[in-house]
Amino acid sequence: MDDAKPLSISRQSLQRMPIYLENLKKLRAAGKSHVSAAFLAGELGLHPVQVRKDLAAVSSVDGNPRIGFALAGLIEDMEDFLGCNNANEAVVVGVGNLGRALLSYKNFAGYGLSIIAxxxxxxxxxxxxxxxKEIFSASRITELCGRFGVHIGIITTPASSAQEVCDAMLLGGIKAIWNFAPLHLNIPDDIIITNENLAASFAALSGRLRQQRDAPKL
Incomplete structure (x- = not known):
């Protein structure tokens, strides 16, 4: 909606937005017109106050105490906030198993992302x-990123080549990087980066499982 609130929100809240959006769309498909923060919180295992804060950060829709928030307005505001209605083109560097999986993933389109090469x-x-999707030689990253006019680069290479790839992307005009390589990249302050460390995520998951398994039984 035109008057949606473009407020700065935490990374944790931002990561919840696609989950909210997916659930809101399911409710709309089921014929619902409104949803309460308490219902969403129950579905997602969150606190209602947190849900209300998250929704207020991206939407101008006011919740009715009796019937909740209008789904149509919430979905529209959230899609605008997440850029779902804008075509953001990206390239992937590193066409191994992970790179191929990303190239094949169709649900990115629902969030405005199109991987073009x-x-x-x-x-x-x-x-x-x-x-x-056509696969080009890595030696052409700078040239073709500039020619394509893309601003998002996805790195799925080994750590040994990630910084070189990053540098080539930046020379080609890339402004945002989604990094899956297990390496801290040196980038200018004006470049947006999100790091995904799959090994670290698994280690955290495994650690939590071990703690749960070893916890004393009452």
């Missing part, structure tokens, strides 16, 4: 197509 240093991979 891939890059790889392996001559046997460059020049092929993966899920309909």
């Amino acid at each position: 891939g890059f790889d240093s392996d001559p046997a991979v460059a020049g092929t197509t993966v899920h309909g």
